[in-house]
Amino acid sequence: MAAFNINVNGTNRSVDVDADTPILWVLRDELNLVGTKYGCGIAQCGACTVHLDGTAVRACQVRISDVSNKKITTIEGLSDDLHHPVQQAWIEHDVPQCGYCQAGQIMTAAAFLKENKAPSDQDIKEAMNGNICRCGTYNRIQAAVKTAAKNM
Amino acid sequence: MSTINKQLKRRSFLKASAAAGGGVVIGFTFLASCKQEKVFNYADLPTPSMPDNWTTMSGYIKIGENGTISIMNPNPEIGQNVKTSMPMIIAEELDCDWDDVIVEQAPLDTEKYKRQVAGGSQSIRHDWDLLRKTGATAKAMLISAAAKRWDVDPTTLTVNSGVITNGKGETLGYGDVAADIIDMELPEDVPLKDPKDFKIIGKNTSNVDLKGILTGQPLFGIDTKEEGMVYASMIRPPAFGQKLVTYDDQAAKSVNGVLDVVQIDNKIAVIAKSNWPAIKAKKLIVATWEEESELENSIGHNSDMDELLAQGSEEPRRKDGDVEKAFAEADEVLERVYEAPYLPHNCLEPMNYFADVREDKIYTKGPIQTPQWTQSRIAGVTGREASEVSVDLTRMGGGFGRRLYGDFAEEAAQISQAIGKPVQLLFTREDDMTAGTFRPASKYKIAASIKEGKVTGYKLTEACMSANMYGLIPNFFPAGAIPNYQVETVNKESNITIGAWRAPYTNFLGFAEQSFFDELADLMKVDAVQLRLDLLEDAKGPAEEDDRIEYSPARMQETIKLAAEKGGWGVDEPGVYKGFSAYYSHNTHVAEVANVIMKDGTPVVDKVICAIDCGIVVNPIAAKNQVEGGVVDGIGHAMYGDFTFENGKPSAANFDKFRLIRSMEAPKVEVHFVDNGLNPTGLGEPSLPPAGGAIANALHKATGERLYKQPFINQNELLG
Numbered sequence: 001m002a003a004f005n006i007n008v009n010g011t012n013r014s015v016d017v018d019a020d021t022p023i024l025w026v027l028r029d030e031l032n033l034v035g036t037k038y039g040c041g042i043a044q045c046g047a048c049t050v051h052l053d054g055t056a057v058r059a060c061q062v063r064i065s066d067v068s069n070k071k072i073t074t075i076e077g078l079s080d081d082l083h084h085p086v087q088q089a090w091i092e093h094d095v096p097q098c099g100y101c102q103a104g105q106i107m108t109a110a111a112f113l114k115e116n117k118a119p120s121d122q123d124i125k126e127a128m129n130g131n132i133c134r135c136g137t138y139n140r141i142q143a144a145v146k147t148a149a150k151n152m
Numbered sequence: 153m154s155t156i157n158k159q160l161k162r163r164s165f166l167k168a169s170a171a172a173g174g175g176v177v178i179g180f181t182f183l184a185s186c187k188q189e190k191v192f193n194y195a196d197l198p199t200p201s202m203p204d205n206w207t208t209m210s211g212y213i214k215i216g217e218n219g220t221i222s223i224m225n226p227n228p229e230i231g232q233n234v235k236t237s238m239p240m241i242i243a244e245e246l247d248c249d250w251d252d253v254i255v256e257q258a259p260l261d262t263e264k265y266k267r268q269v270a271g272g273s274q275s276i277r278h279d280w281d282l283l284r285k286t287g288a289t290a291k292a293m294l295i296s297a298a299a300k301r302w303d304v305d306p307t308t309l310t311v312n313s314g315v316i317t318n319g320k321g322e323t324l325g326y327g328d329v330a331a332d333i334i335d336m337e338l339p340e341d342v343p344l345k346d347p348k349d350f351k352i353i354g355k356n357t358s359n360v361d362l363k364g365i366l367t368g369q370p371l372f373g374i375d376t377k378e379e380g381m382v383y384a385s386m387i388r389p390p391a392f393g394q395k396l397v398t399y400d401d402q403a404a405k406s407v408n409g410v411l412d413v414v415q416i417d418n419k420i421a422v423i424a425k426s427n428w429p430a431i432k433a434k435k436l437i438v439a440t441w442e443e444e445s446e447l448e449n450s451i452g453h454n455s456d457m458d459e460l461l462a463q464g465s466e467e468p469r470r471k472d473g474d475v476e477k478a479f480a481e482a483d484e485v486l487e488r489v490y491e492a493p494y495l496p497h498n499c500l501e502p503m504n505y506f507a508d509v510r511e512d513k514i515y516t517k518g519p520i521q522t523p524q525w526t527q528s529r530i531a532g533v534t535g536r537e538a539s540e541v542s543v544d545l546t547r548m549g550g551g552f553g554r555r556l557y558g559d560f561a562e563e564a565a566q567i568s569q570a571i572g573k574p575v576q577l578l579f580t581r582e583d584d585m586t587a588g589t590f591r592p593a594s595k596y597k598i599a600a601s602i603k604e605g606k607v608t609g610y611k612l613t614e615a616c617m618s619a620n621m622y623g624l625i626p627n628f629f630p631a632g633a634i635p636n637y638q639v640e641t642v643n644k645e646s647n648i649t650i651g652a653w654r655a656p657y658t659n660f661l662g663f664a665e666q667s668f669f670d671e672l673a674d675l676m677k678v679d680a681v682q683l684r685l686d687l688l689e690d691a692k693g694p695a696e697e698d699d700r701i702e703y704s705p706a707r708m709q710e711t712i713k714l715a716a717e718k719g720g721w722g723v724d725e726p727g728v729y730k731g732f733s734a735y736y737s738h739n740t741h742v743a744e745v746a747n748v749i750m751k752d753g754t755p756v757v758d759k760v761i762c763a764i765d766c767g768i769v770v771n772p773i774a775a776k777n778q779v780e781g782g783v784v785d786g787i788g789h790a791m792y793g794d795f796t797f798e799n800g801k802p803s804a805a806n807f808d809k810f811r812l813i814r815s816m817e818a819p820k821v822e823v824h825f826v827d828n829g830l831n832p833t834g835l836g837e838p839s840l841p842p843a844g845g846a847i848a849n850a851l852h853k854a855t856g857e858r859l860y861k862q863p864f865i866n867q868n869e870l871l872g
Contacts, residue, residue, distance in 0.1 A: 001409075018428075020432075021428045025427050028427070029426035029427055034370045034372075034374070034375040035367065035369070036368070037549070038578075039502075039581065040581040040806055041580060042581075042807070045500065047500060075367065076368045082366060087366045090362075090366055091366065096231075096359060097778070097781055098499075098501070098547070098549050098551075099361065099547065099549070100372060100501045100549025125815050126815075129814050129815045131815070132812050134500040134550050135550060135781045136783070136813065138813075138814075139784075140780070
């Protein structure tokens with residue numbers, strides 16, 4: 001084990017784990033930030049999506065040893081008190097059913113909308129294609145991303 | 153106006169105990185005895201202010217002196233929205249302001265609640281009357297309390313949003329008078345509202361956990377953290393039919409963070425300080441397995457089921473008239489066989505459970521659709537009394553039937569018992585997909601006879617691996633519609649574990665039957681919708697005389713007409729190929745029109761228009777979500793859900809090999825509710841069964857090819 005210093009949601013944290021530990025498990029088990037979800041462990045479902053220096057990544061594929069001097073943002077740190085336009089749009093469309101995938105969906109959408117300010121419907125469908133929603137709330141996810149795009 | 157006085161037990165025990173916060177909890181119960189309840193922490197979320205004192209009015213309702221109202225959600229929440237919609241029903245009859253309500257999740261409590269199950273789309277239908285009466289009884293008592301204070305006749309008082317007003321215009325809030333109900337007799341003949349006066353039911357209401365979901369709060373089973381908890385990951389036989397011989401755990405035990413490795417029956421559990429070491433170490437265990445029973449293959453299952461279909465059964469599930477005679481005398485007979493594979497549930501939150509087996513009691517917590525059954529399963533496996541086992545419910549990252557089965561809860565309890573510590577067991581995705589309780593592989597043979605333009609006979613034979621998926625299905629459509637009608641079921645034992653999968657009896661049957669009727673309409677040269685309407689007309693008489701018949705031909709006709717109208721059935725839209733399907737299940741009538749268009753030579757499901765009769769819609773925004781999701785789920789699994797076995801081993805263990813429907817493949821779904829004011833039925837399942845048939849029928853129009861096999865991509869590569 002080794003001590004790693006990381007920055008999560010603007011706060012410097014120190015954790016003592018093996019170098020190969022995916023940040024997914026560091027966030028969940030060491031830092032008690034459980035909003036980032038485990039779904040597949042092989043970057044197929046997107047439930048663990050977080051931002052690494054503003055870019056959406058799969059936390060199950062990023063090792064703790066690879067994130068020194070980088071800033072991690074999780075769903076807990078996306079905004080103060082739900083003010084992010086993507087969260088607001090998720091409220092407006094009452095998107096979730098079970099809710100398990102939604103943090104990952106939101107983090108993917110937030111990173112995407114930073115890059116693409118005026119996405120087409122097709123752009124949105126493609127951008128969200130890496131995130132599985134087992135409940136099938138895709139219609140609402142797409143509608144909410146569209147709403148959020150207008151309010152970014 | 154309906155009244156109540158029958159089902160509520162006339163008990164009026166008083167209990168007063170010191171509350172955790174220093175106040176007094178006054179417990180008055182009319183449905184069950186009262187215990188002090190844990191209040192969830194809603195810190196940082198904008199919710200009603202917490203009171204200093206609660207008055208507990210029943211197992212469901214507590215009222216704070218400040219007017220804040222706590223309502224218990226009795227049933228497990230798997231994404232079907234009961235945690236919002238069930239409390240809405242109580243709040244409606246209680247006549248309070250929804251903004252004053254906080255919702256808490258009830259633990260398993262068989263004294264206070266009935267049927268704490270998430271399954272069969274039954275929560276709202278089953279508890280509708282009970283929840284209304286619960287709210288109405290509390291309201292009547294609060295009015296009585298105010299009447300006493302003012303010394304007036306209670307009938308002179310009015311209530312609006314939790315405020316009671318007398319003839320002089322003076323007001324008392326529910327919070328002001330709640331404590332006065334202590335000595336009160338349980339009222340009789342409590343009136344229920346006329347549905348036209350509903351203010352909360354029928355209004356779009358946000359999911360009560362929405363803010364927690366959007367900010368990553370610990371709502372789910374997997375988020376459980378308890379004092380002293382360790383983590384476990386389990387190794388199970390890689391193939392069905394195998395048992396454990398030996399294992400070497402030396403390398404696994406050397407992983408940092410690993411605490412122990414223990415054998416549990418035929419499995420090996422790795423115990424660690426956190427999840428990652430457990431998952432990592434698991435891969436380092438070298439285990440030897442041997443064949444205990446046959447290592448089965450899907451190819452073998454396939455021929456087994458063909459044999460079963462050929463054999464049929466001597467004991468039909470239902471037999472009207474004489475199908476063989478009708479077939480012999482027919483102008484034409486259409487016979488088709490439909491097949492579907494095993495399916496894993498793939499809840500996005502993998503199976504997990506927390507258990508703390510102590511000497512004095514067993515505390516457990518987790519995502520489970522059947523808390524009461526799980527309590528007894530845990531008691532059984534630990535050799536303890538069920539009364540020693542508590543079950544707290546968490547929100548669930550999907551259920552789909554997988555979480556009906558507490559196998560993972562049993563395992564967690566066994567591990568905790570073995571190591572003497574509180575433990576959370578987590579399935580990796582690979583564990584979840586390969587150690588499932590799968591929807592069994594099945595085949596249907598459907599045959600119908602036509603004579604002089606009428607359907608005279610209908611025979612359906614179901615062949616399944618392990619167990620038949622039949623409940624009331626023999627009495628669903630077209631029972632009653634066709635004079636000579638017969639349903640038979642046959643199955644063959646298998647060592648592959650099976651269970652209910654969303655819309656368990658009908659998720660595949662809906663496709664088979666509704667594809668068949670589409671082809672039958674083609675053969676008869678009649679419109680596919682008209683054929684169904686005509687058959688339903690014929691079913692009206694028999695359905696009135698035959699109590700076994702489950703569906704309502706009249707309601708089905710209305711639903712079909714609404715779908716046909718909204719979906720533009722019969723209206724020519726260039727480039728749009730339309731398919732129709734209608735199916736009754738879980739007490740709800742559904743009809744769907746699917747639109748397929750061609751994109752670059754590939755048929756694409758562009759849109760599904762769904763009409764649905766679930767009676768009164770409790771929470772429209774969430775109800776539509778259920779319907780949309782069911783349609784997307786039905787299409788996804790019909791198109792892509794592929795799961796086979798070779799030498800007892802599943803063909804897929806993660807989402808790289810098992811394809812779930814994604815954003816780009818999901819069609820637009822439009823939902824229309826039949827407005828008839830009847831008592832509500834469920835929505836978690838019914839929109840799924842017709843979806844496969846609707847798209848198969850539209851794809852047939854687009855490609856000229858009939859689909860008989862799920863997943864469709866295995867029959868037509870163009871669809872991949």
